[in-house]
Amino acid sequence: MLTLYSMPSSGNSYKVRLLLSLLGRRYHHVPCETRSPDLQAAKTEGKLPLGKVPALHLDTGEVLSESNAILWYLASGTPWIPDDPLAQARMLSWMFFEQNRHEPAIAVRASLRCYPHLADEATPELLDQLLESGNGILELMEHGLHDQDWFAGDTPTIADIALYAYTHTAEDRGGFNLSPFPALRDWLKRTSTLPGYEPLTGPAHG
Numbered sequence: 001m002l003t004l005y006s007m008p009s010s011g012n013s014y015k016v017r018l019l020l021s022l023l024g025r026r027y028h029h030v031p032c033e034t035r036s037p038d039l040q041a042a043k044t045e046g047k048l049p050l051g052k053v054p055a056l057h058l059d060t061g062e063v064l065s066e067s068n069a070i071l072w073y074l075a076s077g078t079p080w081i082p083d084d085p086l087a088q089a090r091m092l093s094w095m096f097f098e099q100n101r102h103e104p105a106i107a108v109r110a111s112l113r114c115y116p117h118l119a120d121e122a123t124p125e126l127l128d129q130l131l132e133s134g135n136g137i138l139e140l141m142e143h144g145l146h147d148q149d150w151f152a153g154d155t156p157t158i159a160d161i162a163l164y165a166y167t168h169t170a171e172d173r174g175g176f177n178l179s180p181f182p183a184l185r186d187w188l189k190r191t192s193t194l195p196g197y198e199p200l201t202g203p204a205h206g
């Protein structure tokens with residue numbers, strides 16, 4: 001049985017829980033909320049090789065870190081990764097974009113607004129700066145969806161899961177306005193109605 005160490009409130013962890021749910025895979029869940037004794041224990045006991053959640057423990061004893069690498073592993077051999085190398089490369093480019101540019105703006109703004117222990121860092125200047133960069137990211141996503149339903153083409157891939165995690169809470173947690181992005185809003189709805197979809201249930205305030 002797979003064992004997943006994940007943070008209930010975190011988008012990076014939610015990506016993995018969402019894919020497991022869409023795939024109908026059973027797993028043992030070890031919740032490690034931010035700043036909790038459970039997270040500290042997982043670190044101390046060496047359960048998180050890179051010091052962060054999510055971490056997926058396989059039956060073989062191997063442990064995988066980094067949400068998007070875990071998505072790749074779990075989706076291998078399923079329709080969530082396209083066969084065509086060009087479509088795969090398109091999918092990966094959106095996944096690198098998610099980690100390098102989307103998360104540092106959209107997820108970071110949400111964390112600064114929601115986690116009480118980050119309140120001191122949440123200056124109006126920084127929040128404004130992240131609002132501007134995040135809106136630029138949302139614009140790029142809107143453009144990416146202008147003539148297709150999913151980021152890598154005609155079918156959903158793990159790029160959609162990676163991008164969905166922090167985009168679907170961009171309004172309520174991040175304080176972004178998605179009204180100017182109709183294709184993006186349609187894609188969010190399309191994703192949330194996939195068979196096996198599981199919502200993010202973790203608290204906005206970890």
Ligand SMILES: N[C@@H](CCC(=O)N[C@@H](CS)C(=O)NCC(=O)O)C(=O)O
Pocket residue numbers: 007010011012013034035039051052053054065066067068099
């Ligand atoms: N790039 C990593 C980011 C992992 C990460 O930063 N996890 C955070 C939660 S989103 C964490 O473990 N925070 C707890 C801590 O740093 O103590 C991924 O995508 O998995």
